[in-house]
Amino acid sequence: MASNGKRVLVTGSAGFIGFHTCSKLLQQGAAVLGVDNFSAYYDVGLKEARTDILGNHEGFSLARVSIEDADAFGAAWTAFRPDTVIHLAAQAGVRYSIDAPRSYIGANIIGTHNVLELARHHPVRHLLAASTSSVYGANTEMPFTETQRTQTPLSLYAATKGATELMGHSYSHLFGTPMTFFRFFTVYGPWGRPDMALFKFTKAILEGRPIDVYNNGNMVRDFTYIDDLAESIVRLTEAVPGREPVEGDSLSPVAPFRSVNIGNGQPTPLMEYIGALEVALGREAMKNFLPMQQGDVPATEASSALLQQLTGYAPNTPPSVGVSNFVNWYRDHYGS
Structure with a gap:
């Protein structure tokens, strides 16, 4: 693939979303520097396997550093000289944040501060960063739009x-x-994280163990397929915030800054999602129905209108297709 001249630094490149985003950028001819500390939050072997695939592209290079290490991270940034930065590194997981809050302050707050400081002193054309649908918190008005509190x-x-x-x-x-x-909405698909529901459900069903279904199954999620998400991120790199807002924009009146939902816009009941998994696996799950967990919300639904305005694209993969693709990957990768 001939170079397209773009130089993109991606933090969290060994992660689920980082891996797919890097792959898409490399396929389009960008030079990509992945930055990742290969934390042990989940199976490091999975992160190494993703990185091995990225290493097959001549345009990919890797810095094994933590974004919390300002000096090492800064040295990698300045040596690469990115024109675009996609900041995906974070401590993820709603439930883990109850048990290990300090890790979220380090990775998410301090790490992001280092990203912002580097972009301040070594300016880039566009800095993009991952947030989450979880910021909508106790909001109940659906779909969630970027201008809501x-x-x-x-x-x-x-x-x-x-x-x-x-x-x-x-x-x-x-x-x-x-x-x-x-703001991401319940991302899933091949190479997903082992702590996420689809991965845990698949593993348990194949091993003949029951799955934990919270809120007695009365949950609705805007499940977003990973390929759609990566496509949206890459397209947004070209939607650099300026002074002119588009319809329904979240563009700040005092800064070249906006927030954008990336969601499928098709809220799916959890039991329907589990049903798609049962079909893909060819077996029924034993279900352990439990009450709602702390920190969780009963429903999410994204408006993708702003994303479509900015990029001409919106996620649209139905869960039945995405879940089947995940199962095919899981069986192939783990020989199940």
Whole structure:
């Protein structure tokens, strides 16, 4: 693939979303520097396997550093000289944030501060960063739109992500860095994280163990397929915030800054999602129905209208297709 001249630094490149985003950028001819510390939050072998695939592209290079290590991270950034930065590294997981809150302050707050400082001192054309649908917290008006209030987070994970949006806005206003924060909605698909529901459900069903179904199955999620998400991120790199808002825009009146939902816009009941998994696996799940977990919300639904306005694209993969693709990958990767 001939180079397209773009130089993109991606934090969290060994992660689920980072891996797919890097893959798409490399397929389009970008030079990509992946930055990842290969944390042990989940199976490091999975992260190594993703990185091995990225290493097959001549345009890919890797810095095994933590974004919390300002000196090492800064050295990698300045040596690469990115024109675009996609900041995906984070401590993820709503439930883990109840048990290990300090790790979220380090990775999400301090790590993001280092990203913002580097973009301040080594300016880039566009800084994009991952937020989450969890910032909508106690909001109940559906679908969620980017202009709704996000001051009622229900977990520390959501609070740290909301804080990074506020930090980003202040830096964008003070130093003029164009920024886009995207809010993800329940991402799933091949190479997914082992701590996510689809991965855990698949493993348990194949091993003949029951699955834990929270809120007695009365949950609705806007499940977003990973390929759709990566496509949206890459397209948003070209939607650099300027002065002219589009219809329904979240563009700040005082900074080149906006937030954008990336969701499928097709809320799916959890039991329907599990049903698609049962079909793909060819076996029925034993279900252990439980009450709602702390920090969780009963429903999410994204408006993808702004994303479509900015990029001409919106996710549209139905869960039945995406779940089947995940199962095919899981069986192939683990020989199940």
